[in-house]
Amino acid sequence: MIAIIDYDAGNIKSVEKAVQFLGEEAVITRDKDFILNSDKVILPGVGAFGDAMEKIHAYGLKNTIYDIVDQKKPFLGICLGLQLLFKSSDESKGVSGLGILDGEILRIPAKEGLKIPHMGWNSLKVKKGASLFKGVEDDPYVYFVHSYYLKAKEDIVAATTEYSTLIHASVEKDNVFACQFHPEKSSTVGLQILKNFIEL
Numbered sequence: 470m471i472a473i474i475d476y477d478a479g480n481i482k483s484v485e486k487a488v489q490f491l492g493e494e495a496v497i498t499r500d501k502d503f504i505l506n507s508d509k510v511i512l513p514g515v516g517a518f519g520d521a522m523e524k525i526h527a528y529g530l531k532n533t534i535y536d537i538v539d540q541k542k543p544f545l546g547i548c549l550g551l552q553l554l555f556k557s558s559d560e561s562k563g564v565s566g567l568g569i570l571d572g573e574i575l576r577i578p579a580k581e582g583l584k585i586p587h588m589g590w591n592s593l594k595v596k597k598g599a600s601l602f603k604g605v606e607d608d609p610y611v612y613f614v615h616s617y618y619l620k621a622k623e624d625i626v627a628a629t630t631e632y633s634t635l636i637h638a639s640v641e642k643d644n645v646f647a648c649q650f651h652p653e654k655s656s657t658v659g660l661q662i663l664k665n666f667i668e669l
Contacts, residue, residue: 471495471667472507474534476524478514478549480651487653491660494669501533509543509666510534512550513653515614518574519561520646521549533565538569546647551640552617554647560617561598570617570642572621580633586616591630591650593638599627600669601639601646609658611638612651619649 473481475497487512488495495511501668504510512534514521517665537544538589552569558574566574577585592608602609618636627646628639628668639648644668652659 470507471509471511472504473497473511474504474514475499476514476521476528476530478516478521478524480515480653481513483651484511484513484547484653487660487663488667491664491667499528499530501529504533505535507542508619509545510537511545511547511666512553513547514549514553515548517560518549518552518558518566518617519564520559521553522564522566525553525567531648534567535569541642541644543666544645545666547653548615548649548651551619551647551649554645555621557617558617567620569645570621570625570640570647572619572625572637572640574617575620577618578633579614583633585633587618588614588615588631589634591638593628593630593650595628595639598643599639601627601648601665603665605661607659610650611648611655611658611662613638613650613663615649625629649657 556568625640625642652662
């Protein structure tokens, strides 16, 4: 059973559908006991960093997320869900994120010929042995939608991409995994990544 944390962020249903397509039961919920008793937890979402943290506080989900991480339960952040795992974001100055991982969320720098937000398919350079990418082809293409990017501590980086700058596209640390891209919108590659998470 996978709990998908509901904090009113966009794009949650498509994550649920992708997990169910892989034959795993998934429930969108903000019920603390249900989340803590599930096998794995996903924090998906698109939207603004500050709004998201406000909702996480309002629904009393912050400590639930910390408890899951402390329990060593597999936890996956997707897109905004990745960004919320860090201390802060350029998008919402003065707003504290969850601070579970070390790194910065910065605005993608403007570059001639490149549109922001970054929307579309980009290839990844994957670190050898990265758990989420087991069985995934070399230089896989995945789908991104974002205006802010992660610059993390190197030791947790699992995959990178280039778009105006070097973007840390996926991170792994202990039981915490996160992707800036959308595996649920990334065709067979994305399904393999979700399958790898389900099978952890």
